Amino acid sequence: MVILLIAALAVPAMTGTALIVAGRGAETSNESDANRVSLAASVITAALVVISVIARPSLDAAWLPSLGVRWQFSVDGISAPLLLLTAALSIAVVVHASSHPPHGGSPTLFYGCLQLVEFGALATFLSRDAVIFFLSFEVVLIPMWVLISRFGDSHDLAARADASGRFVLYTVLGSTLMLVGILALVQSAGTGNLDQLARAHGAGMQPHTQVVIAALLLVGLGIKIPLFPLHTWLPPAHTTAPTAGSVLLAAVLLKMGTYGVVRLVIAPLPIGFGTLAPAFGALGVVGILWGGLACLVENDLKRLIAYSSVAHMGFVVLGLSSGTTVGLQAALFANVAHGVVSALLFFLVGGLKERWGSADLATARAALREVSPRLGISLVVGFAASLGLPGLVGFWGEFLAMYSAWSPAPDRPQLFMRVLAAVAVTGTAIAAGYSLRVLRLIWSGDRTSPAHPDAHGGEWSVLAVLVATVLVLGVAPQIVLNSTIKDVAAITAEVSR
Amino acid sequence: MSQGVVSVNVGVLLPVLAPAVGAAVILVADVVLQHLRRAHYVVALASLVVGAVATFAGLGTAAGAARQTLCLPGGGQCMYAGDSVASALQLAALLAAAVTLLLSWPDDRKQSTGGTAVMVSLVLSATAGATAVAGARDLGSWLVAIELATLPTVALVALRGARSAISGAVALLTTSLVSFGLLALAAGLWFTATSSGFITPAAALTVVDDPARRPILVLAVVLFVAGIGFKLSLVPFHAWTPEAYDGAPLPIAAFLAGVSKIAALAALLVVIRAVAPLGAPVLTSIALVAAASMTLGNIMAMRQNGVVRLLAWSTVAQAGWVVMPLATVNSAAVRASGAYLLAYVVATLLAFAVVAALVQTRGAERARDLSAYRGLMRDHPVLGAALGLALLSLAGLPPGVLGLVAKVTALRPVVGSELWLLAVIAAANAVLGVAVYVRWLRALLATPDEQPNGAAAGAGRGVKAHPATLVAVGFAAVSLVLTSISPQLILGMMGS
Numbered sequence A: 001m002v003i004l005l006i007a008a009l010a011v012p013a014m015t016g017t018a019l020i021v022a023g024r025g026a027e028t029s030n031e032s033d034a035n036r037v038s039l040a041a042s043v044i045t046a047a048l049v050v051i052s053v054i055a056r057p058s059l060d061a062a063w064l065p066s067l068g069v070r071w072q073f074s075v076d077g078i079s080a081p082l083l084l085l086t087a088a089l090s091i092a093v094v095v096h097a098s099s100h101p102p103h104g105g106s107p108t109l110f111y112g113c114l115q116l117v118e119f120g121a122l123a124t125f126l127s128r129d130a131v132i133f134f135l136s137f138e139v140v141l142i143p144m145w146v147l148i149s150r151f152g153d154s155h156d157l158a159a160r161a162d163a164s165g166r167f168v169l170y171t172v173l174g175s176t177l178m179l180v181g182i183l184a185l186v187q188s189a190g191t192g193n194l195d196q197l198a199r200a201h202g203a204g205m206q207p208h209t210q211v212v213i214a215a216l217l218l219v220g221l222g223i224k225i226p227l228f229p230l231h232t233w234l235p236p237a238h239t240t241a242p243t244a245g246s247v248l249l250a251a252v253l254l255k256m257g258t259y260g261v262v263r264l265v266i267a268p269l270p271i272g273f274g275t276l277a278p279a280f281g282a283l284g285v286v287g288i289l290w291g292g293l294a295c296l297v298e299n300d301l302k303r304l305i306a307y308s309s310v311a312h313m314g315f316v317v318l319g320l321s322s323g324t325t326v327g328l329q330a331a332l333f334a335n336v337a338h339g340v341v342s343a344l345l346f347f348l349v350g351g352l353k354e355r356w357g358s359a360d361l362a363t364a365r366a367a368l369r370e371v372s373p374r375l376g377i378s379l380v381v382g383f384a385a386s387l388g389l390p391g392l393v394g395f396w397g398e399f400l401a402m403y404s405a406w407s408p409a410p411d412r413p414q415l416f417m418r419v420l421a422a423v424a425v426t427g428t429a430i431a432a433g434y435s436l437r438v439l440r441l442i443w444s445g446d447r448t449s450p451a452h453p454d455a456h457g458g459e460w461s462v463l464a465v466l467v468a469t470v471l472v473l474g475v476a477p478q479i480v481l482n483s484t485i486k487d488v489a490a491i492t493a494e495v496s497r
Numbered sequence B: 001m002s003q004g005v006v007s008v009n010v011g012v013l014l015p016v017l018a019p020a021v022g023a024a025v026i027l028v029a030d031v032v033l034q035h036l037r038r039a040h041y042v043v044a045l046a047s048l049v050v051g052a053v054a055t056f057a058g059l060g061t062a063a064g065a066a067r068q069t070l071c072l073p074g075g076g077q078c079m080y081a082g083d084s085v086a087s088a089l090q091l092a093a094l095l096a097a098a099v100t101l102l103l104s105w106p107d108d109r110k111q112s113t114g115g116t117a118v119m120v121s122l123v124l125s126a127t128a129g130a131t132a133v134a135g136a137r138d139l140g141s142w143l144v145a146i147e148l149a150t151l152p153t154v155a156l157v158a159l160r161g162a163r164s165a166i167s168g169a170v171a172l173l174t175t176s177l178v179s180f181g182l183l184a185l186a187a188g189l190w191f192t193a194t195s196s197g198f199i200t201p202a203a204a205l206t207v208v209d210d211p212a213r214r215p216i217l218v219l220a221v222v223l224f225v226a227g228i229g230f231k232l233s234l235v236p237f238h239a240w241t242p243e244a245y246d247g248a249p250l251p252i253a254a255f256l257a258g259v260s261k262i263a264a265l266a267a268l269l270v271v272i273r274a275v276a277p278l279g280a281p282v283l284t285s286i287a288l289v290a291a292a293s294m295t296l297g298n299i300m301a302m303r304q305n306g307v308v309r310l311l312a313w314s315t316v317a318q319a320g321w322v323v324m325p326l327a328t329v330n331s332a333a334v335r336a337s338g339a340y341l342l343a344y345v346v347a348t349l350l351a352f353a354v355v356a357a358l359v360q361t362r363g364a365e366r367a368r369d370l371s372a373y374r375g376l377m378r379d380h381p382v383l384g385a386a387l388g389l390a391l392l393s394l395a396g397l398p399p400g401v402l403g404l405v406a407k408v409t410a411l412r413p414v415v416g417s418e419l420w421l422l423a424v425i426a427a428a429n430a431v432l433g434v435a436v437y438v439r440w441l442r443a444l445l446a447t448p449d450e451q452p453n454g455a456a457a458g459a460g461r462g463v464k465a466h467p468a469t470l471v472a473v474g475f476a477a478v479s480l481v482l483t484s485i486s487p488q489l490i491l492g493m494m495g496s
Helices: A002-023 A031-055 A079-099 A107-126 A130-139 A141-151 A157-189 A194-200 A207-224 A234-240 A243-266 A270-297 A301-322 A325-356 A373-386 A393-406 A414-443 A457-475 A478-495 B010-032 B038-058 B084-103 B116-135 B139-158 B163-194 B201-208 B214-232 B240-247 B250-278 B280-302 B307-327 B331-362 B381-395 B401-416 B420-445 B454-460 B467-485 B488-493
Strands: A058-064 A069-074 B067-071 B078-082
Touching (some): A002 A058, A002 A107, A031 A079, A031 A107, A058 B488, A069 A107, A079 A107, A079 A243, A079 A325, A079 A457, A079 A478, A107 A141, A130 A141, A130 A157, A130 A243, A130 B401, A141 A157, A141 A243, A141 B420, A157 A194, A157 A207, A157 A243, A157 B401, A157 B420, A207 A270, A234 A301, A243 A301, A243 A325, A270 A301, A270 A414, A301 A325, A301 A393, A325 A373, A325 A393, A325 A457, A325 A478, A373 A393, A373 A457, A393 A414, A393 A457, A457 A478, B010 B038, B010 B078, B010 B116, B038 B084, B038 B116, B078 B084, B084 B116, B084 B250, B084 B331, B084 B467, B084 B488, B116 B139, B116 B250, B139 B214, B139 B250, B163 B201, B163 B240, B214 B250, B240 B307, B250 B307, B250 B331, B280 B307, B280 B420, B307 B331, B307 B401, B307 B420, B331 B381, B331 B467, B331 B488, B381 B401, B381 B420, B381 B467, B401 B420, B401 B467, B401 B488, B467 B488
Antiparallel strands (some): A058 A069, B067 B078
8 A cells, every 4th residue: 555655656756757858858749748648647646646545554764864854654634635635636737738738838848847746745745754744845846936937927027037036935935944943843852753743742842942933833834825924925926827837826835834834833832833823813814804905906817816815825824723623624624625716716717818818807808607608607606615605615614714713722812813703704705895896897797799718628627627526515514524523633632631 | 003103004094095196196107208188187087086985984984983093102092083974075075076077178179288287186186185184183184184175276276377267366375375374373272272283072172171271272263263264165254266266267166166165174074073062152153154154155146147156156155054053062063064065065066067068068258157058958958957956956945855955954953952043044045045046047947039149059059068078967967866866875974
């Protein structure tokens, strides 16, 4: 079984490297060949991930004895939904790209980078060694930078260079601060194994040390989440990135930040996180308002969805900061929900931008309801989920996050957390406002020109599957919640001890 | 060995003796048979390989298990110790010197400029100095060895004879003299404080509890650090670096970035290991110097448009990372510092080797400018990929895993001693460093079509790089790939 786990990482890593190396110099590298190879690799990887999620194998082998770093990979309830999300979306971006070929470089480089991003994300969610977690975190950086800087929106080259540079520099700052925190954590806890760290719950560590380490880790991971006011890299990166890059960035890479908070901060440093949680939650709520308000006036559709990501991740942060089982469950569910919804919206908006030539909302165009009903219905479902309509996937995470903030863990300041919950409620009202604004501008109405083609083939199948997922998880959230409950309870039972 | 004679074990000394003998053989051969060119290189490479093989015995040994020689009679102290850190640095110095020689391999297509024997023997003697200083444990041989590692480089820089070379050599010579003055003064103070000619913990320990002699020793160590700071290009002793790199022929710049840095760090480690019991004041000064070097080096490197100057300033920044772990009293710090240096040397030599190959195909004027690298990934996929890997390793980003692991290694002792401020400054500098190398990387990845003077790009086509240069690129690239897959190769060499 361990071999399957290794294969689940090796297939995307090898395919990615092979595509990039083999594509070099070959001027006429074939678009559809690269797509097929990449699709095959993603499907095989997804199959291996599914088997790993069911069989739960674990790997433990020495790598750097001098530093005490080991290859430790395994699956548990917390990482399983994120692994499945990553594997599924990796297939989706490849399928989608078959009908929307990349511009700006050789297709092999494009697909190779997608595979490497998948490899890095899977390794991050699988790793059980703190330093390996950091290394995997860094793996996604350069491929994503290439995706943005080579295949991104070429209308404004200076803006593209700025966006990709900002993405790399912000992320490196975050991950290096995280590294400092990880090294301190490993040093003072005496182990780099995340499971042992979680079981120890900071035993034997001074409260002061816990706070310092937790602060370093939260700032570092906060850049990735992104947490207000460290979010300023995200809107330009999303605006510029190609559709596949935007989808992976929003749906997978941002999740690495919140996942890291659960693994590296909440479980091993309960006292340190407890001290900082109110401030952490408050910044999350500021992000909810800030992102929502920006969405009300933003005219670039991609940038709008990027800001809405900041708002949605704010709910995740709020749930994490409550310190209760419900809060953590809410955060992990909202993680997955945002992954599905943002993927759906970025696929849609990427497709629309290609059809329209820009993503400017101020320009009057044919109403989606009239000329492209498939795109229209997907957009309605996407924004309805985004505003947290009950019965859709967006509802549960945000509702539970606010509930958990209203009744937080005993060591949290109750009144303060309730104020945060109340403010977050206004955030959902703002979300309703901007969602309806977008639908009014581009979905409703009876304009029929300039007409654009509706979704079909690969694009439609991806959208349809995501719409179905939004509905299924909205009706039956327990699919995810049941997966995470056991491991979440293990963390919080000790936290509230 | 108690007949009043200093014991000599040739096997242990071989890493030092091999290049020294090689240098002598070449000079004699040049007198006997003139107009030899390639033969000198072959002899030199052979002597370097012999020396490199001889270091294997000392690699990865446990702490304290040093192979000593030149011991005083009566089981006394030894003037030479080949422990794991010293052996690893010697191996790196010998291999780096070999890469330098490959980069300067004589080109049959060009007229001989003469002085081949001089150039090769100077490289070998500087290398002998570098390997000697790593093992030296007494003041006399330590001082002689570090100057042996430095003075030939002045001549090597000046050998080209161009105006910029002379100004580079003068900058190097001036700093070398100042640095030697500081080191000689430091040695004098050391002897005054400890009344011992040995740079060992035992000598320093006699002073720790004596309030009268302790300040003298601290002053000696600060002067040692300052003197070596010149050679290691640490701020505020860095000013010569861009001048000398830019003025020197490219292989010699690679030599300065590789062998000279190894020699300087080896010398510093000898002192640091001896004064570890002394603690705080010295360490604080190292922390300050490390933080200043990283920051200034990165900021200046970001502003450079010439690649050699960029690499020179990047050396200044990386030197800060190299000495950063030494700001802690920690046995792991010395190994971390050595491991970081080796990671830096492998990546930098690869970058220099690629630049050298491009100088040969595109001409010196253009290959030294950042804009000439636009679209390299498409024009020369192999060279482009090698350079990209080297830059990513220097930046510390996967797939340059070696550089990333080196950063982890260097930060570990700092975090372990809870020097939070230094750790955060280092984190900020990791970002600045990425900004430096990403600028170059962006040029590599750019589409050549965007190039303003597209016609000139093809001008150098048809001229092939010298095979020896390509061998150097291949050797450095394979080393970087292997050590990236298994950084333990380098970490393990440093011992435990």
